[in-house]
Amino acid sequence: MEIKLHQIKEKSKSMILIGYTMAFALRNRIILFVLMVFSLILIGSLGYLIIRIYVEHHSATLTDAIYFSVATISTLGYYPPNSMLTSEVGKWFHIFYLGLGLAIIFGGIQTIIGPWFEMKIKMAERGWRVPIPKDAHVIICGYNEFALYIAEKLKMLGIPYVVVDNHAPDDMPHVEGDCTEISTIKKANVLRATALIALMDDMKNAMISLTARSITEDLNIIAIATTESGEEIIKKSGANTVIPRNKIIGKTIQYWSSGDYKYDIFASVERLKISEKMVKGKMTGKKISELRFREKYGTIIAIYRNGKMITDPSPNFTLKSGDVIIYLPSEVEAS
């Protein structure tokens, strides 16, 4: 599995490399072409001046010389009266110069336009795909309103994500297919992901949980459930957290309609901000009052110890390593 993942990595790396070298070569070619045209004009002007002054013993200006070069290599073919080279050497120089000009201009255009078209076609083939994150990312199974909301928030938080669905838009990192297939979630680099969010129907979410759990033990699987039986089955299929979607919405509307404060404080969209902090290092063995937690972070409302919730702990409460403090962040910290 590791080898396969490595291969995928190498493949995508080489794809990027191809695009890069192509773009690089094209840029170089353009620079080379411009330089060649410049030196072509320089050679023509110099030749013109030398022949005109030293062979034909005429007077000549720099403008005449540059005009001669440009009119020749562009095959314009019109020269102001009395500015043509009339000597034998001059005519031979003119012929040679026209040939050189044609070779460089037409040859140059061809070598530039060619790869440019090639690149355009290759880019269109690959479809300017957003790359799939490879490490510490979140896999979102199913593209719907929930996925849109979550993707937007994850983007804001700077957490990489990939959507697995056949209908995800191209500007979103995505993998085509279904999360119930091992090959598909492997394409989403499931072995290196931190979490998987299943947003499909109960049956599929149960299948997704089973599939993902069968290949990795560490993955944090979060799934939504629409029915109560589905909630239980998805949990048994290996999901770490099951979000009972209809129950939550039902409770929210119930608390709102009955004027319960639970709505304003814990359920509404503008609900209380609640954060958590794990006790470790220096905090271990200290009393809450010694930490000045209120000033530094916010108001403590509960502490989780060994899976048990202790609400509203007293200031004399002594913290142990591994305790999780649930608190309301103070405004100072937020701003």
Added chain:
Amino acid sequence: MIICGYNEITKKLNGKFIDTSFDEEKENFIWGNPEDPEILKRAGVEDEEIIIVATGDDNRNIYITLLARTLNPWINIGVIIKKHENVDKAYKAGANNVLVESELIGREILTSLLSPKAAELINSVMFSENVNIYALELPLRYLNRKLKNTDIRRRVGTVIAIKRGKDIIKNPSPETVLKKGDILIFFKG
């Protein structure tokens, strides 16, 4: 309370249901389409205080909101919406509160992803009977005193919010001065 739509979301609510999904009409179950003004009237829309619109279809919900608002300008309308783009339309149609499914559930998923223990706590507040919120009208002797200069913390607990008039002050700072009519809100497990 009138509830339009009998489904997984609404089935545990207490009120008069309007839907066509049940076979026979019984107490608190009215058979019919809530888009029909006659049905809404029969459910008592003109006298009720609250109506919940949750048929599962955004267009239907918005239409019913419009209808209910026309039939009773004072009724409290709560609507459940699926698509975010329909939120404004629902408010314009006269809803008092619009709950967006993707917002509520998406936020729940993100909380359990980013701070799982906080999510657990919110969960137990939402679903458990033994975790509760207590509201207490401000005892007069604390009037005009700063929160930190009272013994409320020691005697009752941490004030997590204060309801003042229509507003709710969340996580009040210790400097907050208590006013007449304030309702202190506590959290107790």
